[in-house]
Amino acid sequence: MKKIIILLAFVFSLSSCHSQEKKAEKVIPKYKISKTDAQWKSELTPEQYDVLRKKGTEASFSGEYWNHFEKGYYACAACKNPLFTSDAKFNSECGWPSFDQAIKGSVIYKTDSTFGMQRTEVMCANCGGHLGHVFDDGPAETTGKRFCTNSVSILFIPKK
Template sequence: MKKNVFIILLAFSFVSCNSQTKDAKIKKAVIDKIDKEITKKSETKNDTMDFKIVKTDAEWKAQLTPEEYTVLREKGTERPYTGEYDKHFEKGMYVCAACENPLFTSDTKFDSHCGWPSFDEAIKGSTVYHKDTSFGMIRTEVMCAKCGGHLGHVFDDGPKETTGQRYCTNSVSIKFLPAK
């Protein structure tokens, strides 16, 4: 319902601002600036689509649970506050559920109260980024650098005393390895 209301309001705003009024120019400038920032962020973070592990859909379906397949391969999202690692704070490492690529350490995890596991930093080189314009939003998708599995999105509203970033991650896309 909210999505439909948003789409209707968005369509109305574009129709009512059809002429190049001052408001329309300002809206376009803001959208262009956001678009450039995301593109710049992706480029500076080595956005590459060449993955070391490449499998067919049939191979992924045989390896992953249906929920893992939906999130990791079809870019799905688990419901908030339902994931295994949302309130999980043991010492250890979080790895990709599809290929076991090390992604996050427990010392970068924090409770963002968003309903998904949140980290303020990924292990260097473990993730790649892609501009995501689905659902009428502009976001930065985070994927495993080794297999291309969808992990979640990164936002610039994380803890300011650290990196300022919030890697909003699906629990089903990661597995936890406890510290030894």
């Protein structure tokens, strides 16, 4: 009887360890740039940290780039990954920088059903930073998309 109990305890410990490993794999996203929470906090401003790492939103018409139309490109404020060109930017009058397309492969998408809404979250493909959301109410003459982006999540790089 003692041997059976020991054998059952051994089998149970193996199965519980194995299931814990699977859960950990699903929870930890893999990005080219991966840092601890403390590292992000030390490198980003409090506003950038709130938006990029905690999925916050800046107030409309408050960000640096909502009405900015200089030539160049916009990169992720956390990792400098190029995200949008100035040619893709348009005036949506929503109070946030809006683009009709992202640079190919620069962003990833995730279903966001917070606040009782069904939206598509846009994140930097390089570091997983939250940029904003994409909607289907952009310019019909181009892509029909509107990447509604937080100014604090991007950095403008002027054309040389």
